[in-house]
Amino acid sequence: MLPTRPRDADELAAIIAEAARVGTTLEIIGGGSKRALGRPVKASRVLDLSALAGITLYEPEELVLRAQAGTTRAAIEQTLSAHGQMLAFEPPDLGPLFGHSPGLDTIGGIVAANLSGPRRMKAGAARDHILGIAAVNGLGERFKSGGRVMKNVTGYDLSKLLTGSFGTLAAIAELTLKVLPSPETVTTLVLHGLGDPQATTAMTAALRSSHEVSGAAHLPTRASSRAALGTNSATILRLEGFARSVKARAEALAAELAGFGAAESVSDGASRVLWRQVRDMASLIDKDSPLWRVSTAPTCGHRLAAAVGPDDVFYDWGGGLVWLALGGREADAGAARLRAALAPLGGHATLIRAPAEMRARVPVFEPQPLALAALSARVKRSFDPKNVLNPRRIYAET
Amino acid sequence: MLTLPAPDAAILARRSEIASALATIVPDGVIADDRALVAYESDGLTAYRQAPMIVVLPRSTEEVSRVLAYCTREQVRLVPRGAGTSLSGGALGLADAVTIGLARMNRILEIDLDNRCVVAQPGVTNLAISHAVRGSGFYYAPDPSSQIACTIGGNVAENSGGVHCLKYGLTANNLLGIELVLPGGEIIRLGGKHLDAEGYDLLGLVTGSEGMLGIVTEVTVRVLKAPTAARALLMGFASSEAAGAAVGAVIGAGIIPAGMEMMDGKAIAAAEAFVSAGYPSDAEALLIVELDGPPEEVDELSSRVAEIARQVGATSVKASRDDAERARFWAGRKAAFPAAGRLAPDYYCMDGTIPRHRLPLVLARIRELSAHYRLEVANVFHAGDGNLHPLILYDANAPGELVRAEEFGADILRLCVEVGGCLTGEHGVGVEKRDLMPVMFNATDLAVQQRLKCAFDPDGRMNPGKVFPTLHRCAEEGRVHVHHGQTRRPDLPRF
Numbered sequence: 032m033l034p035t036r037p038r039d040a041d042e043l044a045a046i047i048a049e050a051a052r053v054g055t056t057l058e059i060i061g062g063g064s065k066r067a068l069g070r071p072v073k074a075s076r077v078l079d080l081s082a083l084a085g086i087t088l089y090e091p092e093e094l095v096l097r098a099q100a101g102t103t104r105a106a107i108e109q110t111l112s113a114h115g116q117m118l119a120f121e122p123p124d125l126g127p128l129f130g131h132s133p134g135l136d137t138i139g140g141i142v143a144a145n146l147s148g149p150r151r152m153k154a155g156a157a158r159d160h161i162l163g164i165a166a167v168n169g170l171g172e173r174f175k176s177g178g179r180v181m182k183n184v185t186g187y188d189l190s191k192l193l194t195g196s197f198g199t200l201a202a203i204a205e206l207t208l209k210v211l212p213s214p215e216t217v218t219t220l221v222l223h224g225l226g227d228p229q230a231t232t233a234m235t236a237a238l239r240s241s242h243e244v245s246g247a248a249h250l251p252t253r254a255s256s257r258a259a260l261g262t263n264s265a266t267i268l269r270l271e272g273f274a275r276s277v278k279a280r281a282e283a284l285a286a287e288l289a290g291f292g293a294a295e296s297v298s299d300g301a302s303r304v305l306w307r308q309v310r311d312m313a314s315l316i317d318k319d320s321p322l323w324r325v326s327t328a329p330t331c332g333h334r335l336a337a338a339v340g341p342d343d344v345f346y347d348w349g350g351g352l353v354w355l356a357l358g359g360r361e362a363d364a365g366a367a368r369l370r371a372a373l374a375p376l377g378g379h380a381t382l383i384r385a386p387a388e389m390r391a392r393v394p395v396f397e398p399q400p401l402a403l404a405a406l407s408a409r410v411k412r413s414f415d416p417k418n419v420l421n422p423r424r425i426y427a428e429t
Numbered sequence: 430m431l432t433l434p435a436p437d438a439a440i441l442a443r444r445s446e447i448a449s450a451l452a453t454i455v456p457d458g459v460i461a462d463d464r465a466l467v468a469y470e471s472d473g474l475t476a477y478r479q480a481p482m483i484v485v486l487p488r489s490t491e492e493v494s495r496v497l498a499y500c501t502r503e504q505v506r507l508v509p510r511g512a513g514t515s516l517s518g519g520a521l522g523l524a525d526a527v528t529i530g531l532a533r534m535n536r537i538l539e540i541d542l543d544n545r546c547v548v549a550q551p552g553v554t555n556l557a558i559s560h561a562v563r564g565s566g567f568y569y570a571p572d573p574s575s576q577i578a579c580t581i582g583g584n585v586a587e588n589s590g591g592v593h594c595l596k597y598g599l600t601a602n603n604l605l606g607i608e609l610v611l612p613g614g615e616i617i618r619l620g621g622k623h624l625d626a627e628g629y630d631l632l633g634l635v636t637g638s639e640g641m642l643g644i645v646t647e648v649t650v651r652v653l654k655a656p657t658a659a660r661a662l663l664m665g666f667a668s669s670e671a672a673g674a675a676v677g678a679v680i681g682a683g684i685i686p687a688g689m690e691m692m693d694g695k696a697i698a699a700a701e702a703f704v705s706a707g708y709p710s711d712a713e714a715l716l717i718v719e720l721d722g723p724p725e726e727v728d729e730l731s732s733r734v735a736e737i738a739r740q741v742g743a744t745s746v747k748a749s750r751d752d753a754e755r756a757r758f759w760a761g762r763k764a765a766f767p768a769a770g771r772l773a774p775d776y777y778c779m780d781g782t783i784p785r786h787r788l789p790l791v792l793a794r795i796r797e798l799s800a801h802y803r804l805e806v807a808n809v810f811h812a813g814d815g816n817l818h819p820l821i822l823y824d825a826n827a828p829g830e831l832v833r834a835e836e837f838g839a840d841i842l843r844l845c846v847e848v849g850g851c852l853t854g855e856h857g858v859g860v861e862k863r864d865l866m867p868v869m870f871n872a873t874d875l876a877v878q879q880r881l882k883c884a885f886d887p888d889g890r891m892n893p894g895k896v897f898p899t900l901h902r903c904a905e906e907g908r909v910h911v912h913h914g915q916t917r918r919p920d921l922p923r924f
Contacts, residue, residue: 090784090786092677092678092680092681093677093784093785093815095784115683145630147625152624155598159601159602168877172876174874174877176874178782178849178850178851178869179784180782180783180814180815180816180849180851181814181815181816182590182594182815182816182855183782183851183853184637184853184856184858185852185858185869186874186896187634187882188588191601191630192629192631192633195625195628196629196630200629212683212685213683239542239543240654241654241657242723243722272726273726273729273730275725275728276722276726276729278725279723279725279726283723326627327622327623328623329543348624352624379627381627397627400617400618402617403617403618403619403628406631406884407628407629407631409883409885410629410881411629412884413880413883414877425628
């Protein structure tokens with residue numbers, strides 16, 4: 032069946048209202064780059080938002096950009112970089128991970144998945160940069176939340192609620208984002224040859240310092256060699272900002288971390304390439320096993336990895352974000368033992384890449400305790416009582 | 430005038446029975462004496478007063494859970510309260526409701542600097558968190574001006590801000606996790622020491638929900654390493670237009686200062702008379718720009734900012750030479766509210782946010798309104814993030830002045846929405862701005878929010894009468910019909 036492709040928010044609302052009336056379901060897509068992320072959606076029709084495209088407002092001095100949901104990342108980044116600005120949450124492009132070419136993803140998809148990159152530790156997540164949202168719920172009703180100003184506590188923050196909801200509550204039509212100046216200079220310090228626990232200690236020391244580290248990742252030997260950082264492991268620390276400040280902070284940080292070995296310094300251009308690899312991560316990790324993404328307390332990431340013995344691993348967010356290739360020969364992709372090991376540490380494990388058959392069977396997202404699961408289901412019903420939008424994309428029950 | 434939901438006579442008649450039942454859950458923690466209840470009759474918005482039926486002061490999550498379960502079973506309304514510093518009447522009592530005060534849950538539970546976070550009970554004050562980690566050089570970034578008294582649980586309920594929001598964010602951006610007791614008494618945890626818990630972002634939703642979705646019984650907040658250097662620049666301008674242009678030019682140059690505060694002529698004069706901060710007396714607008722970071726960065730950026738200010742016509746530029754002088758520059762801004770208190774017997778503080786470039790228009794319209802309502806106004810402005818605090822000066826004892834001040838304030842907030850801003854930047858809707866919500870939201874927008882409220886609180890017992898202009902009955906899911914902009918339930922009381 033041909034996808035239905037609304038040209039504006041009114042058409043979008045009409046399509047969803049009709050689906051709710053006749054009892055059909057819709058799978059929402061933008062660029063289609065992350066269709067294989069989450070539980071497989073079985074829907075009557077594909078609702079393609081790619082025609083809802085275009086930047087509708089950009090005021091660099093107010094740090095605000097508004098775009099329709101189907102606007103591509105490429106279009107937004109091009110507009111921003113012409114004014115020396117950026118999306119500070121550094122959203123990863125997961126397209127290549129799922130076998131697509133880079134740059135297909137749309138801002139609506141990025142926000143629906145709450146994707147944030149290495150700078151998340153310092154600058155916040157996608158959800159921290161959404162100032163306002165216009166969307167259509169599962170009844171076909173258009174609604175808005177927030178606005179275009181930085182400080183706004185008027186009514187419930189539905190912008191945050193919709194961010195990361197994978198299109199299960201509403202179809203996002205338009206977003207207003209906080210944007211920020213791009214750093215003048217980037218530099219990276221590399222510590223070579225640290226084991227995972229030692230590397231975590233080094234990253235912790237860096238993040239406890241006053242040097243405003245904006246990226247802290249640890250690439251064990253395989254990831255390190257894929258990133259062309261040599262045959263030993265590489266612990267990489269990013270400093271960004273005004274040139275004088277970056278230089279002073281890099282020198283001070285290298286001195287403070289001298290006990291972990293001599294830090295190699297990576298130039299601006301090479302740093303940008305390196306952190307893009309960490310951000311998009313497809314090129315750094317094993318391609319054959321199922322891929323897991325774990326968020327835990329930064330000091331716990333390496334303990335989790337040691338407990339489960341992954342086929343391949345690397346760490347971002349100071350150790351708190353763990354990418355694991357795991358369970359290639361296990362029927363549940365290692366889900367049970369990974370989640371059992373994670374439970375005492377706290378956090379969540381998401382099965383990012385696996386065959387559809389497996390994602391239909393194994394909980395892709397961390398299962399929730401009963402009271403929270405029941406509340407989540409009530410929240411879903413309050414937006415989409417007929418279960419029209421992306422049915423069961425997050426949980427089998429909703 | 431403000432109307433609150435009508436009290437339920439059947440509940441009022443059971444007051445002593447309810448108080449006794451609560452006392453079995455929270456021994457030594459129930460107040461039901463009329464004289465003692467006076468202490469709880471208002472919050473920071475003292476224009477409105479209503480003593481609660483009963484106050485209960487639990488000491489643990491378990492007690493909170495049992496109180497909520499009891500109140501659900503007995504259909505008793507609840508009003509949560511931290512330190513009672515809300516400026517929007519968020520903690521205003523109801524005649525037939527139990528006010529549940531969290532102030533006794535005031536322990537810091539864990540300091541984990543390796544993961545850069547602090548776990549605390551909701552009654553811990555905002556400033557106490559910074560104090561707890563100060564020895565290690567850390568601090569908690571959001572700094573509402575009431576930080577010495579306001580509680581972290583209240584900060585979560587209101588999504589409190591402060592003067593450093595542009596660079597460091599509001600409460601929502603610095604909150605990692607909470608424990609929440611739902612209205613029925615169930616205890617859930619959202620987030621933790623890890624980032625971006627998956628599933629719906631209920632943590633983000635609860636932040637700023639004004640005590641209407643549940644009671645926060647524990648928080649995990651992110652703490653930051655304090656910058657090694659900070660400097661404030663004090664800059665005078667001949668007009669607010671020029672000062673606004675300076676702010677735009679600073680941000681346009683890629684600089685995000687730690688704070689950017691603007692004061693108008695009236696506020697400058699009041700502050701100067703109050704604390705002698707050394708403000709230029711001839712300026713029509715004053716800008717305080719604070720830069721923080723490593724000394725090299727502070728040096729470089731302060732010269733860049735000073736240069737930008739001169740280019741757009743600053744009449745004076747002064748950089749703080751040491752921390753004492755920096756504190757003096759700030760003293761006037763921080764004293765703006767009490768200073769306004771010397772200009773008139775009472776003042777009414779507004780809290781709209783506007784797109785910054787609309788400031789000259791908004792200030793001009795505020796001057797017109799000031800003449801129309803025959804009330805003076807002084808303006809302080811978080812210029813970096815567009816949050817405007819007009820202080821309307823009035824005398825509550827002069828007949829009609831309070832009503833004029835309220836109408837003046839409402840007109841200012843309508844103006845903020847009209848130019849693309851919002852009703853409240855950091856103080857919350859509460860009862861104060863409740864009836865203005867339809868200025869910003871249409872009936873569908875409000876219905877979507879109210880259905881969400883039903884997902885948490887199907888009986889509508891948590892903090893009723895706040896935020897939403899109409900009470901709302903939770904029907905079957907998704908059945909709040911909106912027709913031609915009108916809800917289809919005219920039987921429900923509007924208040």
